[in-house]
Amino acid sequence: MMQSRELTSSLRNLPKCTNRRNQHTVWSLSKPCATSKERVIVMSQQVVFKKNKWLPYILLAPQIVITIVFFFWPAITSLRLALYRTTPFGDRTFFVGSQNFQRLFASPQYQRSLITTLMFSASVTLLGVAISLCIALLLNQAVRGRTVYRTAILWPYGVALPISGILWMFMMHPTFGIVPYFFEGIIDFNFDWILNGNAAMLLVILTAIWTNLGYNVAFFLAGLQAIPKSLQEAALVDGATSLKAIRYITLPLLSPTTFFLLVMNVVYSLFDTFGLIDAVTKGGPGNATEILIYKAYKDGIISLNLGSSAAQSVILMVLATLLTVFQFGFIERKVSY
Amino acid sequence: MVITGCIFTILKEGNLSGGMDYRLPITVTHSHKLDLYCLHKIIRGRVVLVYQDFRIRGGISVRFSSKNLVALVVLTVILAGASVANAKTQIDFWFSLGGQLGETVQQLVTDFNNSQDEFEVVAFFRGAYAESMTAAIAAYRAGNAPHILQVYEVGTQTMLLSGAIYPVYQLMEEQGIEIDWDDFVSAVYAYYTHKGDLYSLPFNSSSPIFFYNRDIFEAAGLDPDRPPQTWQEVEEYSRQIIESGAARYGFTTGWPAWVQLETMHAWHGLPFASQGNGFDGLDVELLINGEFGMKHMSALARWQEEGIFHYGGRGDSANWIFMNEDAAMMPHSSALIGSMKQSGLNWDAAMLPHWGEPYPMTNTIIGGATLWVLKGHSEEEYRGVAEFLNFVAQPEQQAWWHKQTGYVPITNSAAAILEAEGHFEKEPYQRIAIDQLNYSDPTPDTKGLRLGNFVEIRNVVEEEMENIFAGNKSVEDGLNDAVKRANQLLEEFAEMYQ
Numbered sequence: 001m002m003q004s005r006e007l008t009s010s011l012r013n014l015p016k017c018t019n020r021r022n023q024h025t026v027w028s029l030s031k032p033c034a035t036s037k038e039r040v041i042v043m044s045q046q047v048v049f050k051k052n053k054w055l056p057y058i059l060l061a062p063q064i065v066i067t068i069v070f071f072f073w074p075a076i077t078s079l080r081l082a083l084y085r086t087t088p089f090g091d092r093t094f095f096v097g098s099q100n101f102q103r104l105f106a107s108p109q110y111q112r113s114l115i116t117t118l119m120f121s122a123s124v125t126l127l128g129v130a131i132s133l134c135i136a137l138l139l140n141q142a143v144r145g146r147t148v149y150r151t152a153i154l155w156p157y158g159v160a161l162p163i164s165g166i167l168w169m170f171m172m173h174p175t176f177g178i179v180p181y182f183f184e185g186i187i188d189f190n191f192d193w194i195l196n197g198n199a200a201m202l203l204v205i206l207t208a209i210w211t212n213l214g215y216n217v218a219f220f221l222a223g224l225q226a227i228p229k230s231l232q233e234a235a236l237v238d239g240a241t242s243l244k245a246i247r248y249i250t251l252p253l254l255s256p257t258t259f260f261l262l263v264m265n266v267v268y269s270l271f272d273t274f275g276l277i278d279a280v281t282k283g284g285p286g287n288a289t290e291i292l293i294y295k296a297y298k299d300g301i302i303s304l305n306l307g308s309s310a311a312q313s314v315i316l317m318v319l320a321t322l323l324t325v326f327q328f329g330f331i332e333r334k335v336s337y
Numbered sequence: 338m339v340i341t342g343c344i345f346t347i348l349k350e351g352n353l354s355g356g357m358d359y360r361l362p363i364t365v366t367h368s369h370k371l372d373l374y375c376l377h378k379i380i381r382g383r384v385v386l387v388y389q390d391f392r393i394r395g396g397i398s399v400r401f402s403s404k405n406l407v408a409l410v411v412l413t414v415i416l417a418g419a420s421v422a423n424a425k426t427q428i429d430f431w432f433s434l435g436g437q438l439g440e441t442v443q444q445l446v447t448d449f450n451n452s453q454d455e456f457e458v459v460a461f462f463r464g465a466y467a468e469s470m471t472a473a474i475a476a477y478r479a480g481n482a483p484h485i486l487q488v489y490e491v492g493t494q495t496m497l498l499s500g501a502i503y504p505v506y507q508l509m510e511e512q513g514i515e516i517d518w519d520d521f522v523s524a525v526y527a528y529y530t531h532k533g534d535l536y537s538l539p540f541n542s543s544s545p546i547f548f549y550n551r552d553i554f555e556a557a558g559l560d561p562d563r564p565p566q567t568w569q570e571v572e573e574y575s576r577q578i579i580e581s582g583a584a585r586y587g588f589t590t591g592w593p594a595w596v597q598l599e600t601m602h603a604w605h606g607l608p609f610a611s612q613g614n615g616f617d618g619l620d621v622e623l624l625i626n627g628e629f630g631m632k633h634m635s636a637l638a639r640w641q642e643e644g645i646f647h648y649g650g651r652g653d654s655a656n657w658i659f660m661n662e663d664a665a666m667m668p669h670s671s672a673l674i675g676s677m678k679q680s681g682l683n684w685d686a687a688m689l690p691h692w693g694e695p696y697p698m699t700n701t702i703i704g705g706a707t708l709w710v711l712k713g714h715s716e717e718e719y720r721g722v723a724e725f726l727n728f729v730a731q732p733e734q735q736a737w738w739h740k741q742t743g744y745v746p747i748t749n750s751a752a753a754i755l756e757a758e759g760h761f762e763k764e765p766y767q768r769i770a771i772d773q774l775n776y777s778d779p780t781p782d783t784k785g786l787r788l789g790n791f792v793e794i795r796n797v798v799e800e801e802m803e804n805i806f807a808g809n810k811s812v813e814d815g816l817n818d819a820v821k822r823a824n825q826l827l828e829e830f831a832e833m834y835q
Contacts, residue, residue: 085832085833087498087499087833087834088470088474088495088499089474089477089478089499089500089501090474090478091499091500091501092833092834094833109822175585175661175663194648194649194650194654195648195803195806195807196807197807197809282651284650284651284799284800284803285650285800285803285804285807286800286801286803286804286807286809287800298796299793301467301468301471302467302792302793302796303790303792303793303796304470304471304474304495304792305790305793305829
């Protein structure tokens with residue numbers, strides 16, 4: 001066991017194999033590198049069901065049933081609904097083909113919502129991950145009271161998103177909020193999120209980042225602790241500055257965690273922030289914070305325009321799939337496992 | 338966020354006649370308040386336990402512990418035993434009034450249940466109007482609709498054309514209950530009639546009135562007994578209030594679209610939309626970018642810039658500006674009277690300001706909700722529904738309801754009872770909404786609004802109002818965009834019902 005762990009860790013520290021197509025074939029010995037095959041051999045003990053061929057299927061059945069009932073079925077239903085226009089009570093249904101989609105893409109509101117979502121998601125993901133990384137690096141140092149800080153940084157994650165939205169609403173309140181009070185005279189910014197779209201956007205972005213900070217930091221800390229100290233020390237001995245050590249040692253070795261968190265944060269900002277928008281801005285002022293998921297809810301549940309809402313869900317579904325494929329396909333190449 | 342799910346558990350079989358449902362609101366977890374409604378239904382002689390509507394408020398995750406589930410099963414068994422003994426016909430009533438108003442609804446229902454022993458009305462709070470309507474639609478499509486559903490005024494056209502309703506006038510006729518429709522307050526009655534008949538029973542109707550803060554008026558050297566009667570006076574008063582330092586802003590507003598555009602058009606005898614505000618046909622267009630709309634919105638936009646007016650958000654969100662004494666005046670729903678009484682402010686109310694000549698002063702329109710009866714239930718159950726609606730419409734109930742909530746009484750005889758009691762002398766502000774609604778006989782332009790996709794239209798109008806107040810758009814562009822977007826929605830609605 002001990003041996004295998006050491007082997008795994010030494011394999012992890014080897015550079016990534018560049019030839020991905022031939023991962024599973026035998027390799028030239030000139031360059032030591034880890035292939036996924038080697039890792040599989042080291043890390044997993046494969047279980048073979050010899051006697052009962054049906055047992056694995058039975059064991060998998062509950063998960064498959066849940067996936068079909070709660071994921072595939074609704075997905076297919078919304079795909080079907082997206083092709084129809086229907087009255088709220090469903091007494092009249094017309095097949096309209098792609099008309100729901102055409103109307104959406106022709107609508108300036110939807111185009112605006114796309115841009116709003118892009119801005120919101122990019123800000124939440126990039127800023128959130130960057131800030132968390134800095135905090136995690138600081139918390140990974142030997143400072144007095146480190147455990148206290150570490151615990152404290154996890155707290156925001158325990159607050160439900162709509163609740164933290166309300167907390168930030170008060171903190172950024174134009175008349176009695178502490179944030180405008182602090183920045184008064186320093187920067188010229190209208191903090192009235194009831195009327196100023198930029199302030200409302202700032203409010204929801206800050207809240208979304210703040211709430212997810214603990215989650216990100218926890219993963220980064222775990223990732224940082226898995227990096228052997230010896231590598232960093234070696235770099236320092238070789239004369240690297242600590243910034244360089246972070247840039248060339250820590251960050252590359254941390255990239256699997258960063259990659260995972262980027263994916264999770266995009267998903268979080270696209271879908272989980274619904275409750276925040278609903279509790280704080282309801283998409284306003286104007287349409288300033290109307291992200292796609294909120295628009296789909298508003299059009300479907302409040303305005304009862306089911307066809308359009310279903311079409312929006314389908315677009316969201318496609319978007320999420322594309323993003324995941326993109327992230328795994330492109331970003332992963334730069335990730336060294 | 339709403340997660341809806343149904344788990345059916347058949348508990349025991351046997352020959353049971355009649356039916357009785359039980360409702361158990363149970364808070365399952367401590368922090369995320371999860372109300373689990375658990376219903377017992379007797380379906381074809383079987384006691385069936387239905388867990389319905391897992392509704393989370395303010396939380397994002399659901400956790401079930403085994404302990405809670407065990408408790409549920411135990412309760413289930415006890416109630417299953419009890420249900421055999423009871424044989425009242427149950428009427429489901431879904432409503433959307435929260436807080437103190439919700440308690441008043443429950444009280445009304447309890448009073449009805451105690452008044453007779455044939456029927457039992459069970460009132461469920463199903464969240465805000467939009468959520469409750471969506472839930473009812475889902476239930477209707479699944480063949481499981483409630484008997485009575487409270488729907489907001491903006492949902493009227495959708496309900497009327499849904500094909501899912503049992504018109505109230507017809508229900509009353511077929512159940513042989515005589516109701517004097519002429520006794521209804523005409524502004525309320527007119528808003529909800531279709532081809533001369535009442536399709537849903539007005540339940541909570543309010544109208545915008547003009548609240549103001551007496552203390553601030555005095556501090557600014559204004560006479561608190563002489564509130565502004567025109568918008569010109571509102572501007573004048575606001576200037577005096579701001580200059581004297583009595584308050585930060587002159588006024589704010591509740592329900593921006595309903596108060597400032599829908600009501601203001603009616604109050605000045607002008608149409609909000611073509612085709613008699615939508616009553617006469619489906620090919621409707623909004624008319625708010627006309628001369629009056631431009632004038633009123635331009636004034637508001639200018640005042641917003643000067644601090645005379647301060648926009649405080651949609652719905653009720655501007656309340657704090659008034660409650661915090663940041664603004665001295667606020668036109669808002671008369672249903673706010675209840676909260677005002679508890680606010681500790683030295684407040685008063687008056688009729689809404691008017692622009693004066695050349696516009697006539699007509700009547701305001703209502704907001705609020707009505708009770709709709711849904712199709713798909715037995716004759717016996719509809720008898721209970723009719724009895725309940727008749728009970729609600731009685732003058733005594735209406736007078737009591739008005740005193741508890743600030744909603745206007747829907748019949749003239751209820752108003753007469755209140756008058757006789759001396760209620761209006763004691764609380765003169767309670768009269769204002771009624772007086773405004775009755776100020777003139779409703780004309781085709783002022784009897785109400787009947788628009789398809791109205792929920793969305795009101796949102797669109799408010800979005801564009803926000804764009805105007807924030808200075809992102811000129812008044813002209815904002816109103817034109819609002820009309821353009823709303824017309825598109827009206828067209829889409831008409832397409833579907835042609």
